[in-house]
Amino acid sequence: MSDSDYRYGFHDPENYIYRAKQGISHDIVSEISWLKGEPEWMSRIRHRALDHFFKRETPTWGPELGNLNYDEIYYYIKPSEKQERSWDNVPKEIRNTFDRLGIPEAEKKYLAGVGAQYESEVVYHSLKEEWTEQGVVFLDMDGGLREYPELVREYFGSVVPYTDNKFAALNTAVWSGGSFIYVPKGVEVAIPLQAYFRINAKNMGQFERTLIIADEGAKVHYIEGCTAPIYSTDSLHAAVVEIVVKRGARVTYSTVQNWSKNVYNLVTKRAMVFEDGLMEWVDGNLGSGVSMKYPAAILKGKGARLEVLSVAMASKGQVQDVGSKVIHMAPYTSSTIVSKSISKDGGRSSFRGLVKVIPGLKGVKASVRCDALIMDEESRSDTYPYLDVNSDDVEIGHEATVTKIGEEKLFYLMTRGIGEIDAAKMIVNGFIEPVVRRLPMEFAVEMNRLIELEMEGSVG
Amino acid sequence: MPAIDNNNALIIKDLHVSVEGREILKGVDLEIPKGEVHALMGPNGAGKSTLAYALLGRPGYEVTGGEAIFHGKNLLELPVDERAREGVFLAFQYPQEIPGLKVFHFLRSAYLAYKGLKVEEFSPMKFMNLLNEKLELLKMKEDFISRYLNEGFSGGEKKRMEILQMAVLEPEIAILDEPDSGLDIDAVRIVANGVNSLRGPERGILVITHYQRLLNYIKPDFVHILMDGKITKSGGPELAEELEETGYEVVEGIG
Structure with missing residues (x-):
């Protein structure tokens, strides 16, 4: 997609309540912590994480990150005075932006609750009464820390410790915003909760932190979306998402990632799944310049399950380095990973899959399937599967296909009177259909629409 | 007999096509008027499928000379989808999945x-309803359409799918590239019945086949023999x- 086709590339004037100066240091971390008035223990974790960030090398096994200049990034921007529960009270420009993104409308139609983050803070948050009455908690992460400090203290960093990787360390040091969700035992939140992340400022770094706890037998579907303006300089999005799926619970986490192409999207997402729990990651990666994202699960309890459905589209100037990781740590656990990637106009997509099974487990099942569609000669797709299996009683399936869109398929459809762009769209939509048909309706429509926009920007 | 006008016939003149x-x-002349069924026969490698592909504009099939006139236009100068919308249809020998x-x-x-319709013009x-009519006409089951x-698809199902597309689109000129290849005799009969149900004054059909067998079921009005890139003989069904x-070989000898 060319920049002019990216319909979310607009930006508002930068009228902020507060902006920390560019670059990263212990002073900046202290400042963020002080502004938030958070407990001492959180502040200590931030500083330790920053030390780790400084110490840790930038990963070199994936996409090129050498051009990412940490000194030019703004690590904290507070856009408005306080968080609102009514859109009417959100500053006008920001409210207009979310209107243009269709968030208030979606909220009315099909969402149980919405969190809208703009730069570093969540400017709007709501949860319909029906769910608050049942004890469901849906706050921004700062609110979660204020109101449920014990839960946060227990689980923060328990699934993704700051030592996990350089960007998890950075997030832990400067995190702000994100969602905190607690669903009590046996409560099923029937319609989705949504968080929307918007970067507006130039050279912005957004570091939201999300913690979702689904108690025993609970059920919740969380959707996140994200966009940013187009700038010639880089922005950084480094989120950490931790999910705790307790016994018999089920969490579905769906993402439509549509950052503008000047955004580095370096995200760590992981779930800890206990007995008979089910974690589902549905991951659509369409935007950003460089993405590194491998939604993962640790299957810790007997019978725990992971399902991953992922679609990535790498277009001109984009690297989508995506995949999934699963660690089977208990018997009778199962995992299914399905990944579809499309590369076009010189874009590059890579799939990394790790399946690890610890020794001595019975009845483990794992299957990985990744399909790549390459639209032209300039584009590229790679697959890096890693299997680390130390048990005998394991059923493992791995399948990878690479298809070129092929003049023959286009020719066939065009002989039916269908134009070239529509023919290519049909082939691409068909390719991702097995994933899209499993998505919630509104989500599937959005995904198809974005992919069609991408296709129109290039073919013909 | 009045001269065939190019609104009612596809007229191929001195067509030269190269592949790689x-x-x-090497100079094919052929006229397919509406209302007639023509059979094009010939040994493997004679260029039968090449003719079909070149008429629709398959990439890699380079037209080096000649023309194919329909509705007053040279089809060979149009993009693939526009040729189709002029009313020319190809039932593929190997349909794509x-x-x-x-x-x-x-x-x-x-x-x-x-048909040049907008989405909102045809619910x-x-x-x-239209599709159900066509399925009935071809004695096909409805479950096809949700696949x-x-x-x-089996070989036979693919061929029937091609005929269903032809029935839905109602082309003026239909080119059927070996609609019998790879099929057993029962399947050939089913496909042939489908084609016969789509014969009529509003449609010209060119059936490409290697074997005479198919022509027992689809009776052509005219038969042409293609050998080494040229039509060497034309005649009736006999x-x-x-x-x-x-x-x-012998036919070539006497032609």
Whole structure:
């Protein structure tokens, strides 16, 4: 997609309540912590994480990150005075932006609750009464820390410790915003909760932190979306998402990632799944310049399950380095990973899959399937599967296909009177259909629409 | 007899086609008027499929000379989809599989494009009615339409899918490239019945086949023999029977 086709590339004037100066240091971390008035223990974790960030090398096994200049990034921007529960009270420009993104409308139609983050803070948050009455908690992460400090203290960093990787360390040091969700035992939140992340400022770094706890037998579907303006300089999005799926619970986490192409999207997402729990990651990666994202699960309890459905589209100037990781740590656990990637106009997509099974487990099942569609000669797709299996009683399936869109398929459809762009769209939509048909309706429509926009920007 | 006008016939004149730098068609002349069924026969490698592909504009099939006139236009100068929308249809010998593309969605999109209709001008319900008529005409089951286009279809199913597309699009000129290849005799009969039900004064049909067998079921009005890139002989249906007895070499000898 060319920049002019990216319909979310607009930006508002930068009228902020507060902006920390560019670059990263212990002073900046202290400042963020002080502004938030958070407990001492959180502040200590931030500083330790920053030390780790400084110490840790930038990963070199994936996409090129050498051009990412940490000194030019703004690590904290507070856009408005306080968080609102009514859109009417959100500053006008920001409210207009979310209107243009269709968030208030979606909220009315099909969402149980919405969190809208703009730069570093969540400017709007709501949860319909029906769910608050049942004890469901849906706050921004700062609110979660204020109101449920014990839960946060227990689980923060328990699934993704700051030592996990350089960007998890950075997030832990400067995190702000994100969602905190607690669903009590046996409560099923029937319609989705949504968080929307918007970067507006130039050279912005957004570091939201999300913690979702689904108690025993609970059920919740969380959707996140994200966009940013187009700038010639880089922005950084480094989120950490931790999910705790307790016994018999089920969490579905769906993402439509549509950052503008000047955004580095370096995200760590992981779930800890206990007995008979089910974690589902549905991951659509369409935007950003460089993405590194491998939604993962640790299957810790007997019978725990992971399902991953992922679609990535790498277009001109984009690297989508995506995949999934699963660690089977208990018997009778199962995992299914399905990944579809499309590369076009010189874009590059890579799939990394790790399946690890610890020794001595019975009845483990794992299957990985990744399909790549390459639209032209300039584009590229790679697959890096890693299997680390130390048990005998394991059923493992791995399948990878690479298809070129092929003049023959286009020719066939065009002989039916269908134009070239529509023919290519049909082939691409068909390719991702097995994933899209499993998505919630509104989500599937959005995904198809974005992919069609991408296709129109290039073919013909 | 009045001269055939190019609104009512596809007129191919001195067509030369090369594939990968090698000349396959070396000057083909052929006229397919509406209301007639022509059979094009010939040995493997004679250029039968090349003729079909070149008429529709398959990439890699380079036209080096000649023209194909229909509705006053030279088809060979148009993009593939525009040739189709002029009313020229090709039933493929090897139809492509398109994973994830539902037959219903595909047929409806093709129908709208072919007829130049906007989505809102022809509701899915209306199309469903039309499709049901066509399925009935071809004695095909409805479950076809919820499958993915040609994916996992048997050879016979793929060929019937091609005929269904022809029935839906109602082309003025239909080229059927070996609609019998790879089929057992029962399947040939089913496909042939489908084609016969689509014969009529509003449609010209060119059936390409290697074997006379198919022509027992689809009776042509005219038969042409293509050898080494040229039509070497034309005649009535008896030419096909003659061929069955004597083989292509002998026919060439007497032609």
